[in-house]
Amino acid sequence: MPWLTIVIFLPLVGIPFLLWRGLSDAYAKWLTLSVMLADLAFAVGALAAFDQSASGYQLVEQVEWVSSVGLSYLVGVDGFSIWLVVLSAVMFPIGVLSAWGVTHRVRELMALTLGLQTVVIGAFCALDVLLFFVFFEALLFPMFLIIGIWGSARRVYASVKFFLYTMLGSAFILVGLLYLWAQASQQFGQGSFDIRLLEQLSLSVGEQRWLFLAFFIGFAVKVPVFPLHTWLPDAHTEAPTLGSIVLAALLLKAGPYGMLRFNLDLFPEAARYFADAIAVLALIGIVYGAIVAMMQTDVKRLVAYSSVSHMGFVVLGIFTLTSEGTSGAVIQMVNHGLSTGLLFLVVGILYERTHTREIADMGGLARVTPGIAAAFLVASLSSIGLPGLNNFIGEFLVILGAFGSNRLFGAIAVTGVVLGAVYMLWAYQRTFEGPPVDRWRGIRDVLPREIAAIVPIVALMVVIGVYPKPVLERIDPSASGVVRWVRAVETDQEGLPGGIRAEVQPSYRPPPEAQTVGPG
Secondary structure, eight states: OOHHHHHHHGGGGGHHHHTOTTOOHHHHHHHHHHHHHHHHHHHHHHHHHSOTTOOSOEEEEEEEEEGGGTEEEEEEEOTTHHHHHHHHHHHHHHHHHHTTTOOSSHHHHHHHHHHHHHHHHHHHHBOBHHHHHHHHHHTHHHHHHHHHHHSOTTHHHHHHHHHHHHHHHHHHHHHHHHHHHHHHHHHHSSOOOBHHHHTTOOOOHHHHHHHHHHHHHHHHHHTTOTTSOTHHHHHHHHSOHHHHHHHHHTGGGHHHHHIIIIIIHHOHHHHHHHHHHHHHHHHHHHHHHHHHHHTOSBHHHHHHHHHHHHHHHHHHHHTTTSHHHHHHHHHHHHHHHHHHHHHHHHHHHHHHHHSOOBGGGOOOHHHHOHHHHHHHHHHHHHHTTOTTSHHHHHHHHHHHHHHHHOHHHHHHHHHHHHHHHHHHHHHHHHHHOSSOOGGGTTOOOOOHHHHHHHHHHHHHHHHHHHOOHHHHHHHHHHHHHHHHHHHTOOOBTTBOOHHHHHHHHHHHSOOGGGSSSOOO
């Protein structure tokens, strides 16, 4: 069964129905939710078909598209991408539930969300570099409209800033992938965008390092890595709850995923060369994001800056170039999507009740909305890495990998955990504890549809925190493989001879012809 093609394109099935003018808003929401739940079922099927012991690409599907230029529809997953596909299928229905109260242009919002789901999952599955770029860039347009139409007061400013930052960063990726195509044409006799063939390119040290920087800049904006982060707090603050959930849980993962998939696979020598410098940027982001979060008076902006800090852990884990750090980075992407997605969901629920995000205006809400308070507390405890909840596993592995790479890096990363506990618990205490404010008396606690959105996230957070083995045993083969691949590369004055890379290749990426049929 073509699992990945179904998971990628099934959401598009609902769009023609949503464009029918006679469809009511209520039916539009139920139709969208039904299509997304069906997509979740197929994503779980793809996960069941995934061989947890293999490190190469699986469930590969390939159809020639424009053969004259080596362009094909080529999708597949490994231990890195399979969990991001499942996370996408989980979080989009939750985002739709968060938008159940929207009354403005509902059919258009649902259609944009379904289209966004297709391009997000497509980006995580694409093995053709140009196909990935198409999906990667297509993320911008639906999110730009979601923020710009359904956002808060400064939505136009935030959406334009988001669009310009990410579009300019992607220009570097486009230049890099066109150069790779030209090199493939020169070395193989025909240009190709197939990542499995591009991994075999023999590039000089200088070429690798310049190409690495081009791809890294484009992905660093999406993470975002300090100092390219300034668009994120504005986008999160002005986006509707649906937009904030999708942005935090999924779109931010496209950056570190691209680093894992392309920067490490295609430019291993450059990855080693720049690893320490990028780790320093990640550490600055961890500490800076935490300190600035402590200064926020807007609870949504506080959660936004917490994402800057937490995504710093992901980038740090990747560039420790250790198996522990890489596995920790991947599972932390999943964990951050769950915990921060839940935080934005709860903040959105609070705003619907109180019509304010100012922490100073709140207080005592736990007395009148104990369910909302409990959800925020669980999300906060997960975010700060409480043992028994999911973030602990990811942060522990990243810090372990950091200590294995550089003890000073590990020590600095620990301070980010401590600062995270300070600002998250402070936010909870100021928002929910203390004597109740009179004007909050009588406001509603969690509704059934909100419980339906909160409970699955909390359940996944507890399951991963208590028993992470099913997740890690699918990530670890790919993590170990990419670390061996990067660390086995040796340089000399003439560059990177293909023979050295070929010695490592079979243990990490089987040849293309061996991957055309996945276990599904």
